[in-house]
Amino acid sequence: MSKTTILVVEDDMHLMEGIRDILEINEYNVLTATNGAVALELLRSQPRPPDLIVSDIMMPRMDGYDFFRAVRSEKGWLEIPFIFLTAKGERDDVRRGKEMGAEDYVVKPFDADDLLVAVSAKLKRRDEISRVWKGEISDIKRSILTILNHEMRTPLTYVVAYADMLHRDADDLSMDDIRSFLRGINAGANRLRRMIENFILLVELQTGEAKQTFDWRxxxxxxxxxxxxxxxxxxxxxxxxxxxxxxxxxxxxxxxxxxxxxxxxxxxxxxxxxxxxxxxxxxxxxxxxxxxxxxxxxxxxxxxxxxxxxxxxxxxxxxxxxxxxxxxxxxxxxxxxxxxxxxxxxxxxxxxxxxxxxxxxxxxxxxxxxxxxxxx
CATH class of the missing domain: 3.30.565.10 (Histidine kinase-like ATPase, C-terminal domain)
Structure with a gap:
């Protein structure tokens, strides 16, 4: 099983190295960057995003706030938990970080246990959310497959069965029988058509395509x-x-x-x-x-x-x-x-x-x- 990867973004080299050592001693894989701009380049070069980001706020070139916004603007990085590092007494930093949606903050100076507790808690919470989300997706997939199995099989049975009887027994059927079979085929075909049309309309509604059509029509x-x-x-x-x-x-x-x-x-x-x-x-x-x-x-x-x-x-x-x-x-x-x-x-x-x-x-x-x- 691969190690959990944490990206540390900090312009103070001594502090960055200290954080890296603490995390590596505790079996984390650590990536480092000296500011938000370098961190973005590093993120884009990785085959998979890190499991968590720990970032300072005050940094040259790109500060922590701009870096956070850039990370959240990328669909593939939306779920990465984000911990801000902030100086003691900087309540505005804490408030602003919370308003932006950062998961947590650690106040400098801090000891190793403070950092490790925050990191462990955020990773645990991310894993819990991921398990719930995957469970819900699995339930949805199961529901869809169950529904489609029944809803497609039933009208198809009408169509195939009646068509087969028409093909096999056509010479022996009365006109009333033929009409009855054709009504069965038509009923099955209409049910399938309605189901497909509803799925298409639902997709159009959820993607916004229906809204565009509505605006001009x-x-x-x-x-x-x-x-x-x-x-x-x-x-x-x-x-x-x-x-x-x-x-x-x-x-x-x-x-x-x-x-x-x-x-x-x-x-x-x-x-x-x-x-x-x-x-x-x-x-x-x-x-x-x-x-x-x-x-x-x-x-x-x-x-x-x-x-x-x-x-x-x-x-x-x-x-x-x-x-x-x-x-x-x-x-x-x-x-x-x-x-x-x-x-x-x-x-x-x-x-x-x-x-x-x-x-x-x-x-x-x-x-x-x-x-x-x-x-x-």
Whole structure:
């Protein structure tokens, strides 16, 4: 196992050598530099960044503050813990270092134990954060693989199985059988398409590409009946399968909002998809309603489905978050509400509200500022 590497930046040669000796005696690998500029050159020449940096503040050419800012500006160095060395009584140095985000400081003059305790504590904390972060990443990867395994396999099974039967038994099938098989293929293909489109939109939202598109594509929208109608038509077959009725309630005189029609449709479709999907009882309704309230046009999607328990509500807009995945296998990939939040809040500057009663249903409301109350 390789030694822990520490970069020491100090213009006082005697002090720098003393720090180096203390650290090397305690089995640390030590790199040294006499100021921030030299330290940056040294960092860029290393195959891997050091595990910790100990830096003086007052130095020629580039002081500790400028060096710290330069280190934090590099993505590959962001996680390196940083300890400032400061003279006794220089409280401004301590305060400024903390404001900048330095992990710790050691006051000069110091003895070996003071330095070693600070170094050990920061390295231990870095390792703890790294373990937690790696564990979370591992959990996310596992969740994604589990979800994708189910969500891709199921619609592909529809497509492959029905296509295989059409190919093998075409001469013996009636026209009704063929239509039924084609509907199965179409259902599987649409499910895959929606999943892929949602992943693409999520990436666009998180990379900022969607914001750029929104800025040049947005325009005044007031035809909410058309928005609801196209969504209801798109989900008519799914609603019929679930024995759910889609009901629309839109007045004719609502004011316009500044929006992107495609992105707004995508958010509405995510809500409608969930509303239908999580309604287990037959002969129930999903209601799409629009109304004006307090300077906003409100777009509401209400269902009579499972509802959401109170302790889950704070998490459901997180990417890949799902409720009882082991129990409910119909949840999709867990990105729909994250897309809704991104489209409504991040792009349109709107608000998304949720009311839910477990076992009774949920009400999601998208609130978009009317044109008179926002800058174009």
């Amino acid at each position: 947005r325009n005044e929208i007031a035809n909410y009946a058309a928005l609801f109608g196209s969504t209801a038509k798109k989900y008519a077959d799914f609603a019929m399968e679930q024995q759910v009725e889609i009901e629309i309630d839109v007045p004719d005189d609502l004011p316009p909002v500044l929006a992107d029609g495609e992105y707004l449709s995508a958010a509405l479709e995510c809500l409608v998809d969930n509303a239908i999907k999580f309604t287990d009882r037959p002969e129930t309704k999903v209601t799409l309603r629009a109304y004006e309230e307090d300077g906003y046009v409100c777009i509401a999607v209400q269902d009579q489905g499972r509802g959401i328990e109170e302790h889950e509500i704070d998490h459901i807009f997180e990417v890949f978050y799902q409720i009882d995945r082991e129990k409910y296998e119909d949840q999709g990939v867990g990105v729909g509400l994250a897309i809704v939040r991104g489209v409504v809040h991040d792009l349109h500057g709107g608000i998304i509200e949720l009311e839910s009663a477990f076992g009774e249903g949920s009400l999601f409301v998208i609130k978009l500022p009317i044109v008179d109350n926002q800058s174009a």
